[in-house]
Amino acid sequence: MIDTGYSLTLSCPNRPGIVAAVSKALFARGGDIFSAQQYDDVEHGLFFMRVLFTLPDGGDHYQPLQADFTAIAEELGLRWTMRDRTRRQRVMIMASKFDHCLADLLYRRRIGELPMDISAIVSNHPRDTYDGLDLSGLPFHHLPVTKETKADQETALWRLVGETGTDLVVLARYMQILSDGLADKLSGRCINIHHSFLPGFKGARPYHQAHARGVKVIGATAHYVTADLDEGPIIEQDVERISHADTPADLIRKGRDIERRVLARAVRYHLDDRVMLNGRKTVVFRD
Numbered sequence: 001m002i003d004t005g006y007s008l009t010l011s012c013p014n015r016p017g018i019v020a021a022v023s024k025a026l027f028a029r030g031g032d033i034f035s036a037q038q039y040d041d042v043e044h045g046l047f048f049m050r051v052l053f054t055l056p057d058g059g060d061h062y063q064p065l066q067a068d069f070t071a072i073a074e075e076l077g078l079r080w081t082m083r084d085r086t087r088r089q090r091v092m093i094m095a096s097k098f099d100h101c102l103a104d105l106l107y108r109r110r111i112g113e114l115p116m117d118i119s120a121i122v123s124n125h126p127r128d129t130y131d132g133l134d135l136s137g138l139p140f141h142h143l144p145v146t147k148e149t150k151a152d153q154e155t156a157l158w159r160l161v162g163e164t165g166t167d168l169v170v171l172a173r174y175m176q177i178l179s180d181g182l183a184d185k186l187s188g189r190c191i192n193i194h195h196s197f198l199p200g201f202k203g204a205r206p207y208h209q210a211h212a213r214g215v216k217v218i219g220a221t222a223h224y225v226t227a228d229l230d231e232g233p234i235i236e237q238d239v240e241r242i243s244h245a246d247t248p249a250d251l252i253r254k255g256r257d258i259e260r261r262v263l264a265r266a267v268r269y270h271l272d273d274r275v276m277l278n279g280r281k282t283v284v285f286r287d
């Protein structure tokens with residue numbers, strides 16, 4: 001990952017001249033493009049672009065450039081984001097009973113593979129659930145939840161997202177369904193790891209569903225969270241072969257490795273401004 005310079009992502013109805021307009025606007029403020037990727041969604045007449053660029057040292061070029069783009073967005077009907085990539089994003093990781101994805105994300109952060117700050121670790125289980133992990137120095141919040149307390153728990157959760165300046169929420173096997181309201185408020189910035197190759201085996205206990213179905217491949221899916229359970233835009237997936245001799249416990253064991261790598265890839269792509277929403281799907285500008 002390159003955590004220098006700035007990123008610009010944009011999507012809009014396709015038309016000639018978009019790249020020229022973007023390049024001209026960046027150049028006008030001294031922008032120097034060092035990476036550019038684009039995708040034409042011909043079926044829907046949409047254009048997607050991801051640009052990485054630097055700005056001249058000294059003076060404020062970023063604010064005026066943002067103002068320039070606000071005007072261009074109006075003219076071209078752009079949906080766009082622009083970000084200073086030197087500012088590490090703040091990530092809240094949520095988990096329940098199983099901590100393999102939490103542990104993996106913390107490891108990848110520690111070795112620098114995921115350039116992120118942890119804004120909070122949140123669980124509906126108590127801290128001692130994770131006694132095997134080194135959570136020292138990381139803010140841990142135990143937010144227990146029942147059907148009766150769900151509304152209050154989500155109020156506390158949303159308050160925590162704001163108070164900690166969280167940019168991205170990661171559901172690392174957090175086994176609670178977010179309300180429609182909270183899912184909507186976190187739209188495009190909440191990633192879940194589902195332990196099946198969606199759209200197969202949505203909902204709870206997918207490995208047991210897969211075992212009962214007699215599948216020969218299991219998988220994991222990282223997707224943005226929406227109000228429609230496990231229907232959110234898919235970011236990354238992967239699979240492993242299994243056999244008739246595998247028990248549900250074997251599937252759970254083999255699935256852990258798939259879940260870890262799929263979630264880590266999805267988080268890295270998001271942090272690296274590579275993922276763009278395209279209706280119910282995503283565009284992922286891979287490296």
Ligand SMILES: Nc1nc2c(c(=O)[nH]1)N[C@@H](CN(C=O)c1ccc(C(=O)N[C@@H](CCC(=O)O)C(=O)O)cc1)CN2
Pocket residue numbers: 171174175176177178179180183192193194195203204224225226227228229230231232
């Ligand atoms: N609004 C959304 N919330 C969540 C999504 C989502 O796509 N939209 N993904 C789930 C993750 N998940 C599977 O990956 C999942 C988690 C939990 C359940 C479930 O039935 N939970 C029960 C409680 C279970 C328990 O207490 O052990 C419930 O919430 O009533 C199904 C699928 C995360 N949230």
